[in-house]
Amino acid sequence: MSKDEIHYDITHISFLEKLWGDGYMSPGGKKEINRLLNGLDLTEKKILDVGCGAGGITVSLVKDYGAKEVIGVDVEEDVVNSAIKRVVKNRLKDNIEILLIGKSNLPFEDNCFDIVFSKDSFVHIPDKEKIFSQVFKVLKPGGFFVFSDWLISHDQKPSKEMEYYLKLEDLGFGMGSPSLYHNALKKSGFVSIKKNNRNKWYKEEARKELQILSGPARKSYEEITSNNFIEDQIKTWKAMIRVLDTGEHCPHHFLAQKPEN
Numbered sequence: 001m002s003k004d005e006i007h008y009d010i011t012h013i014s015f016l017e018k019l020w021g022d023g024y025m026s027p028g029g030k031k032e033i034n035r036l037l038n039g040l041d042l043t044e045k046k047i048l049d050v051g052c053g054a055g056g057i058t059v060s061l062v063k064d065y066g067a068k069e070v071i072g073v074d075v076e077e078d079v080v081n082s083a084i085k086r087v088v089k090n091r092l093k094d095n096i097e098i099l100l101i102g103k104s105n106l107p108f109e110d111n112c113f114d115i116v117f118s119k120d121s122f123v124h125i126p127d128k129e130k131i132f133s134q135v136f137k138v139l140k141p142g143g144f145f146v147f148s149d150w151l152i153s154h155d156q157k158p159s160k161e162m163e164y165y166l167k168l169e170d171l172g173f174g175m176g177s178p179s180l181y182h183n184a185l186k187k188s189g190f191v192s193i194k195k196n197n198r199n200k201w202y203k204e205e206a207r208k209e210l211q212i213l214s215g216p217a218r219k220s221y222e223e224i225t226s227n228n229f230i231e232d233q234i235k236t237w238k239a240m241i242r243v244l245d246t247g248e249h250c251p252h253h254f255l256a257q258k259p260e261n
């Protein structure tokens, strides 16, 4: 992987974990995972976590939700190493496997997972239909696909404000609209597709995050990164809040099912 393709190095991981919780590289912590799972029964299930990041959620799926086996996959070396350390620290090597995979495919047999889970990772994958078709193949008939992701509210050209935010974010974002996601899921074969717009929640949450970054705690964030790094993050957060306020940036939860046969 070239240097340009690395989005989450050690510094970035430490920054996100400090803001969002140990092992978490996306907002909301355990509460948001609970809302996303919304009572879905994970006990004794075999689960794939796509874009597992530093593994905080991957571990929680076993520890807090009783999953029997979880395979976490990611494309970046630093996050994979961090997730492996977390699994070892939690003595969950028998239940959790973390794999570094290539960007273009999920290296698993067909029909082998009960549930495919993902939190805020598909935004990095521009071809939604291709990735959702792969998820469909690896799921067992009747299996569930549950994920959260960062979406754009429409299919037109992004607004100037959104373009500015995406430029600052510099995370190779490939945002799609709710209808693009819905159609990609449908085309891949999924049924019973449900979605939940989390804009209202994140609009408030992002303000709290900005307050943390620009308030008295800023120094402690600079200590693990740098003054410039935090300055850039504050700029990015302000730009993000602008597009959250207009509703153009609209994180969503999705639940869909692979038909029984």
Ligand SMILES: C[S@@+](CC[C@H](N)C(=O)[O-])C[C@H]1O[C@@H](n2cnc3c(N)ncnc32)[C@H](O)[C@@H]1O
Pocket: 008, 023, 024, 025, 026, 050, 051, 052, 053, 054, 055, 056, 057, 073, 074, 075, 076, 079, 102, 103, 104, 118, 119, 120, 121, 122, 124, 125
């Ligand atoms: C915002 S982080 C979320 C990580 C984790 N799910 C969490 O919520 O803490 C997005 C993750 O997606 C991973 N990612 C990017 N492209 C990917 C791909 N093609 N396949 C799998 N993971 C990918 C990144 O390396 C990163 O770890």
